[in-house]
Amino acid sequence: MNAKEKLAIVWLKRDLRIQDNEAILNALNTGKRVLLLYVFEDFLIKDPHYDVRHWNFIKESIKDLNNILSEYNSKILAVNSEVAATINLLQQKYHIQDLFSHQETGLLCTYHRDKKIKRYCHNNLIQWKENIWNGVFRGMTNRKGWVSQWTDYMNKDLIEFKPNNQLLTLKEIDDLEKIFSVTDLSTPEESPIQKGGVTEALNYQNTFFKEQYLQNTKQESRLKISKDSCSRLSPYLAWGNFSTRQVWHAAKNIRPISKNKKDLDSFTSRLKWQAHFIQKFEMEHTMEDSSMNKGYHLLKKSVSVKYQEAWQKGNTGIPMIDACMRCLNETGYLNFKMRAMIVSFFTHLLWQPWQDGAVYLSKVFIDFEPGIHFAQVQMQAGETGVNTLRIYNPVKDGYENDSNANFIRKWVPELAHLQTKHIHEPYLMTPLEQNLYNIKIGVEYPSPIIDLKANRKRASKILWEMKNDALVMQENDRILAKHAPHKGSLNIAG
Template identity: 55%
Template sequence: MMSEREAINVVWLKRDLRLEDNEAIANALKTGKRTLIIYVFEHILLNDDHYNDRHFNFVKESVRDLNIQLAPFNSKVLAVTSDITSAFNQLQEFYKIDTVYSHVETGLLITYNRDKEFTRYCRNNFINWEESKNNGVERGLVNRDSWFDNWEAYMHQDLEVFQPKTNQLLNTSEIETLENVFTKTNLETPEAAKFQKGGSTTGWRYANSFFESRHEEYMFNISKPEASRSSCSRISPYVAWGNLSIRQVFQKAKHVKTTSKDKKHIGAFISRLRWQSHFIQKFEMEHTMEEASVNKGYHKLKKVLSETYQTAWKEGQTGFPLVDASMRCLNATGYVNFRMRAMLASFFTHILWQPWQAATTHLSKQFLDFEPGIHFPQLQMAAGETGINTLRIYNPTTNSLKHDPDATFIKKWVPELADLETPFVHEPYLMTELEQVFYNFKLGENYPEPIVNIKENRKRASDILWNMQKDADVVRDSFRILKRHTITDRNRLLKNE
């Protein structure tokens, strides 16, 4: 006769790859029941066009880091490749699952539908499923009237401490037994990759060095493509994948600010933590933004797809040096600063006049810190299709002259321009035939000629989009958006404490 299965809790990790200040883990442990921590590399995400290997390698590194932290407790994460219901069906062959603990995930539509399916699965199998609020983002809101106060209160709550009782976590031997019946995920990753490495340990290394000294130039360099790589915090992938909670970072920043000589820099950083949650909350409340403009008036805007333009943009071969440098840097390292991201999106949607939807998967694949709740609202803002935000059509030449005046960033990522005089690095298309001969450089061979007339295309985009802001349907939906998503006291969100 088969012995009765032990009743356990299961913590299902998603984008919360940490032990400390992990409410799902804390709630599971508070019950006193034995607990298994699992991460499932789900087929629906492994095959989704928004992701690529850089993301899953970051997750693997994060799981390895968790396993190092769990080793003193004689435990580890069960890391498997499976569909989520199949994984739990296999678990139930060994244990009776009492309660599943996880965080609410503001993700792609496929994860939302997966969660609805998992809800039915739990109900049919008499399993409880408890979801915790993630970084102050709330599910089920109809407006933002009390959101800011709720978020602030959440950020000031005590951090959850990882304190399992002796033998409360399933031990390594038990988990290895499970691994034998699952498709165990190989957690090895390429050592030579140029991407930031995953894990809370590395995340705190970045955060601590920022708070100790790198923040001193934060606001001065935030828009500079090269200097921002060191003076910005660089913790965005660790927040996106949950190696660090916003609450941990918020409280650390508030503490540092009390003794810092650079209070404005830290204050500006804190305000961006608020913005991060604000945009995810917006996406949580209006998930249709994944595929369509939030302002329904812009659904009538039609653009002709150009594979030639899109390929040149994706490969950094547009003939506009700062655009190409930014894209090549992003493709190689997974990171460019906020202004360069906005410029890339603006160039694609305005100058090349391509629909923002056609940019979503390439950018999400490249951003190591891809966060759906940030990605789609920001893309629509950059495309000028919200009806409530200021239209910004970035001029890449103006931006390179202002933010990369010595062309340091451009020369690094577009080396074919490195031997030219700095003015020509910014605008190689201004070189005469004689100057090209002098520099042994041929425009159109060594580096592409501009693929569009930027002056004409900027004017076209500006004229069309400014006129659309007066469109009755755009105006009507703008009022709806403001009513649903605007924080009453917007200055509190903007303030640099």
């Protein structure tokens, strides 16, 4: 009997690219032939944090990679299974000795999955090598030296994709597909949600750097232009269509010829900000379902299904909130300021547990990145202790950020025919005014489900008092000692 060919596997997760992919480099460096693998895992597909929009984005990313890989007579093996079961089937045809992937800072369920895979590899004499992901370092106990480590990582040369005829061929992968439940990669042709893929990622990046970044920092909070002035790169970073280092290098390369270095530096500083939050989650995974500041574990809120459903569907009776939620549900996108506002509304004014809001928002944000998501939700909920407490006024924000009400008109068409002076607060219209505009508040559009002023006052009183709680203050010191990066410059000119 002929000995089975030795094969190295690259297990793709949130690194759906071939350039600057250390896992692929490590696999190719074994000298063995290499299989690129993506497993659509049932436990993740069923996880409440994910939605079909995420799986479609991944499928689009794989299809795009397959188009690129066709030049090398190869493609990704995409299957519906579990990772260990997939490797077991591959062992029927090949001798699997090496598995490569990045270190995933993900949900607790993926961490438990990884521990099982580690045991599986140990029991089956498979060496599993995980590489650093985007400058997030495992095993750190505090942030001493983190800024310089991250900067050094970003400044390393990008990894080129040089397969050297080591990839399994299209025919060989077609033969493998016969023993698997192969994933159907078809997705809707038309969708308001950003499409996945390296090609799309690079298009957005090129457009942003060439045409948009000059106005980014000045306009990103204004709703009517935020979609055009924000980079919209976050989904591609979250799912790894390109690495943070690739974007960092692209910004660094354009900086010498830029006449707006300040704006460009502001953008690159947010790449460090992104890594900062993911590093925090890596070091304190309980943030997924518990307030990082343990003093806020004493804060108990009653769950209102009525309030939560109204918020989710955009039927709260507060036009700015409803427009944001409907936009988010349909497009998967909302700018940073409006994300903060809808979380503040949910946790402060509706007085609902941030955990419930975090789960729903993870489903609808196409750029859901666990390491950023839970930290941000807790921060906007006012339960970190170390961040400034801000309770947003959605009516005031509506007037300031959507002064002509164009955003509200688009996403809350029931109100589109109203004059601007009524559209932000339609519940203040008199019965005569409602008759004049042929609308009845509470029927065609809901009355506000809460008293904004009273609920704001309640939340402010409780949360400001809690900031002075002994345990909250003690936890502040612990959090700062563990997670506050030491001072250091991230100016890319350095």
